Amino acid sequence: MIIAQQKPVKDIAAMISDCNKVLFVGCAGCVTVCLAGGEKETEILASSLRIMRKLEHKPIETVTFTATRQCDPEYIVALDNMVQEVDAIVSLACGVGVQYLAERFKDKWVVPALDTKFIGGATEHGVWEEKCGLCGDCVLHLTGGICPIIRCSKSILNGPCGGSQYGKCEISKDVDCAWQLIYDRMTALGKLDKLMEIQPPKDWTKSRDGGPRRAVREDVMIG
Amino acid sequence: MKTESKLQQILDNGQFGVTAEIGPPKHSSSEGMRHHAHMLKEHVDATNITDNxxxxxxxxxxxxxxxxxxxxxxxxxxxxxxxxxxxxxxSDLMGAYSLGMRNVLCLSGDHQKFGNHPTSKNVYDVDSMQLIQLLRRMRDEKKFFSGEEIKEHEPRFFIGAVANPFADPFEYRVARLEKKVEAGAEFIQTQCIFDMERFERFMEMVRARGIDERVHILAGVTPLKGWRAAKYIQNNVSGMIVPEELVQRLKNAEDPKKEGVDICIEQIKYIKENIKGVHGVHIMAIAWEEVVPEIVERSGLYPRPKVN
Incomplete structure (x- = not known):
């Protein structure tokens, strides 16, 4: 899932400093699971800003709503009436949700409450780690199910580099060396010989380097 | 700020500058470039060296x-x-300076999709606007981009950037040019001008904002070898405009190459005489460097001023 984290409240406050009535839109998708932009966080953020603005003697009126998903037009239609009265919309979704709102509500000032961080999952309650680099051309079958694109700090395909020591990456003692993990797992699976193949440079056109991506499934398109 | 750039001296003196372009080869010999350089050296003030x-x-x-x-x-x-x-x-900028180079032109660069390694990554760690700031910071503040001090021998380049009056959104192109001047650009070379009417409108807006008084603008011109080249650019190159009448003029010409040169000379003369705020021309004779001396001479821009 997409992992996001809330921006500092003062930064969000600055984005809407000239607004009197603001709609806060949460998202029940990924950002609810990672505790960044669900219903609870939306209510807390709205009330934090109300308190903040009250203390500044510039009270603000807030409206809150949590969409099933902000990355789906059908779930933001419900906002059509709510947006009429407000000066701005604060989205607590990932960057996709913010853009869907901005696109639908063309005359509204739409701002992000979250920083969209990465694709990953929880490793324990309150800790999330990056697992996928969205390269568009998965290589996990070559690397024992451990992604070298995003979990190796250099995205090396034929690692490890000379900076790997005691299982850790040269950038930090807190970062595991992905290639140590790959080596250990391939050894355990008895597939170390697979690592002897020199992996060629990737085709980065399938990643962001090829320009904005689009996926099409003609078989499920309607009309 | 005065640098050791001769181009800067010429432009700052108010003389109409002439630059050309040499494209390095797809091999490791300098012979062709040297040949072109010898051919151009009396006729231009400086030449761009394209970067891949x-x-x-x-x-x-x-x-x-x-x-x-x-x-x-x-x-x-x-x-x-x-x-x-x-x-x-x-690192490369300091290296270039140590090798005697005194002018840099900052560009975004064409996407790798168009080249011979389309599956490569692109970098864009800094953009062309930020690269201008980076050069300024090194030269004027004697600092690396990070803010760390350059203790001695900072590179002191004359800093150039580009502008494309033929890309969209048209009005914003002028604002973005101003932004480059704010960032610290000292000379500007434009994309090849074929649509003179649009360039005139662009320059009108440039003058209205007083940008031409803050930066040296060199108008980009390109001699075309024939109508097919014109048609190709018209249909396939993003951010360039070739009017149909220009294609037709080349098509109807008895000697298309001569016509291409004539058109280019007409453009230079027109720009120099009629468009205020242009401080020079940048002649991009793509794979046709040998025609530049004739263009410069027949445009009345020869001999070039001598500087120390």
Whole structure:
């Protein structure tokens, strides 16, 4: 899932400093699971800003709503009436949700409450780690199910580099060396010989380097 | 700020500047570049050295600069943001300066999709606007981009950037040019002008904002070898406009190459005489460097001013 984290409240406050009535839109998708932009966080953020603005003697009126998903037009239609009265919309979704709102509500000032961080999952309650680099051309079958694109700090395909020591990456003692993990797992699976193949440079056109991506499934398109 | 750039001296003196372009080869010999440089050296004030243009791997622009300098022309080293991060950029800039180069032109660079390594990554760690700031910071503040002090021998380049009056959104192109001047650009070379009417409108807006008084603008011109080249650019090159009448004029010409040169000369004369705020021309004779001396002479821009 997409992992996001809330921006500092003062930064969000600055984005809407000239607004009197603001709609806060949460998202029940990924950002609810990672505790960044669900219903609870939306209510807390709205009330934090109300308190903040009250203390500044510039009270603000807030409206809150949590969409099933902000990355789906059908779930933001419900906002059509709510947006009429407000000066701005604060989205607590990932960057996709913010853009869907901005696109639908063309005359509204739409701002992000979250920083969209990465694709990953929880490793324990309150800790999330990056697992996928969205390269568009998965290589996990070559690397024992451990992604070298995003979990190796250099995205090396034929690692490890000379900076790997005691299982850790040269950038930090807190970062595991992905290639140590790959080596250990391939050894355990008895597939170390697979690592002897020199992996060629990737085709980065399938990643962001090829320009904005689009996926099409003609078989499920309607009309 | 005064640098050791001769191009800067000429432009700052108020003389109409002339620059051309030399594209490094797809091999490791300097012979062709030296040949072109010798051919151009009396007729231009400086030549751009393109940086892996259209994302095709070519001999390094900085290495080419050494050959050009050695052949008697002042190089303008082009640096794109596509292939280097800020570490490599600063390193290469200091290297270029140590080798005698005094002018840099900052560009975004064509996307690698158009080149001979379309599956490569692109960098764009800093963009062309930020690259101008990076050069300024090194020169004027004696600091690396990070803010760390450059204790001695900071590179002191004359800093150039580009503007494309033929890309969209049209009005914003002028604002973005101003932004480049704010960032610290000291000379501007424009994309090839074929649509003179649009360039005039662009320059009107430039003058209205007083940008021409803050930066030296060199108008880009390109002699076309024939109507097919014109048609190709018209249909296939993003951010360029070729009016149909120009295609037709080349099509109807008895000697299309001569016609292409004539058109280019007419454009230069027109720009010089009629469009205020233009301080020079940049002649991009793509794979046709040998025609530049004739263009310069027949445009009344020869001999070139002598500077120390």
């Amino acid at each position: 243009q259209t994302a095709i791997v070519r001999l390094s622009s900085i290495a080419a600069g050494v050959h050009i300098l050695d052949s008697g022309i002042e190089p303008i080293v082009q640096m794109t943001c596509r292939d280097r991060n800020r570490i490599a950029m600063q």
